[in-house]
Amino acid sequence: MKGKATSFDIAHYAGVSQSTVSRALRNSPLVNEETRRRVHEVAKQLNYKVDKNASNLRTQQSSTLALLLFEDPTSDESQINPFFLAMLGSITRACAKEGYDLLVSFQSSSSDWQADYEDSHRADGLILLGYGDYLDYQPKFRTLIEQNTKFVCWGASVDNRPDLTVSCDNYGGGKMAAQHLLATGRTDCAFIGDASDHSPEFFARYHGFKDAFLAKGITLSERKMANAISTEESGYHATRSLIANNIRFNSLFAASDLIAIGAIRALKEAKINVPDDVHVVGFDNIAVASFVNPPLTTVQQDTTLAGQMLVDNLLKLIRGEPVENTLLPPRLIIRGSSI
Amino acid sequence: MKGKATSFDIAHYAGVSQSTVSRALRNSPLVNEETRRRVHEVAKQLNYKVDKNASNLRTQQSSTLALLLFEDPTSDESQINPFFLAMLGSITRACAKEGYDLLVSFQSSSSDWQADYEDSHRADGLILLGYGDYLDYQPKFRTLIEQNTKFVCWGASVDNRPDLTVSCDNYGGGKMAAQHLLATGRTDCAFIGDASDHSPEFFARYHGFKDAFLAKGITLSERKMANAISTEESGYHATRSLIANNIRFNSLFAASDLIAIGAIRALKEAKINVPDDVHVVGFDNIAVASFVNPPLTTVQQDTTLAGQMLVDNLLKLIRGEPVENTLLPPRLIIRGSSI
DNA sequence: CTGAAAGCGCTTACAG
């Protein structure tokens, strides 16, 4: 036999029609048990595998999801945020569990989206992941909705369609961070991160943080805030600028772990001791967090659950089942940087 | 129009035949420039995208590669070795560059391989990545070769088919590590890692290391070797057992960074100072390496180049072009753990 | 329970 075996080859050797082969392989209850066994036997011998292109074409679905990972255009090409890599891992696992394949693709927010995975029938739906400027994404979300593309986003909600979003309770996480610092008595706090509508996740973390302080009658000073995107480098520079401007604080909340790690570097450089002089709290609980010096207190996002929920919600969307906005509970992990 | 537009819809609106639409969209030189423009115009308006299932079925190829990531069965489900996540990133990028999609899948070495990606025409070829017991994989490699599956492996060579392998020069990397320790005068060295044919990569690293010492007339003591798989936990326990057995050494070469990080934890716990009492050198240069305390000296593997070469070689294999065994040069990164 | 036949949406040899 030249080339791969087809269902006609199986039919020939099993002495049945090709239709019966197709039914037998899909374990249709219509087909006789003995026939079914014979067909499976022959298929195994010929190392036959159903041609996915043909079956997908026929059934008009792909059993494949596509993951689009957006990168902050300003971050280094080679360095992908470890938080998203962890998400990628859990999404891959969740897909496998549901019997779906996963196509992976990196997108830079400037370029055209390769959101044609669904249009070209390569995927039944999309999962969108990434930091970067949210306002840049908004019009693209709208296009996807108009085209009736099935997709689900990690992070901030999409226009008025929260059902398309799975996210961590960033507001609640920010509150946890604040309550921890309040409990340790470190109430003179700096915040590093982009607390604007360009980064809705950071914004929510900041607000939860601020509100928890406010509830204790403490107002955070605007002067002690510095803008940063989610990279070590950016966190380093933002913190340096605070120090350079002689801004004092005895605790620091970073919108992400990478920012926190950069902040710690800047503090060390300025001979400011962590945690003695400044308590530091991050967000994400990336793998590095427990290895830095001192180990980083942080708000953990459950990436395993997040991946599972993204896949589950997307599949519901694809099947036309009702989907709800999903908010995952964060968890405070206390380590040496704040005790 | 209900459902997605097809090439027949485009044909209808552009006033040409469906064959011409197909040619025009593929920018065939056969078709008139004016016709071509009109077809593209209509296609854009209808948001038409070629159905990949149909075109793949017709052309009998998929423009897709599959990445199978094998995990050490003993390692924690949720923790994927960061080195492989970095590889995943670079492979994804390399695929995009070549116009291929990437299917990603995790495999546990115990389960059946989902190596049917190629058989089922979902992918034109496979990339295999992973640590784990090499001897378990051997028979599966053989099956793949028998079935004439196009695949390329990261790491150790496959039977007598080195053309299917892309790897770091592990032997040379081990030598570099040794030469560095020799230069710092720390010649009483321990080795942590599985230096057997179960882990050919670790084996090569160990041998390069040993040979460089031998070249200076120094024989490494077998007593100062401890077995470990590539996890922090395993490195920790292996090092602890050396210490518990009162084995002395003033330097330590770990077969991977994760092992090295575990080793440092064990040393710290035993009040053995790094680097004053023991110099530590790892392998991989994962992102964490520069953040641990002290920062880890290590042998870097170029993951960007590795991903590119894996994809390049696989594409050559698919196209039937000659492929050669590819050995990538490692680079020593000296940090605080050994100076 | 089984088979003959239609058709999913393309690409491409063939004929003009």
Place this chain on the structure above:
DNA sequence: CTGAAAGCGCTTACAG
């Protein structure tokens, strides 16, 4: 330069 037609390998209504 263009069109009519075959066919990639399946799944599934339809008929028996």
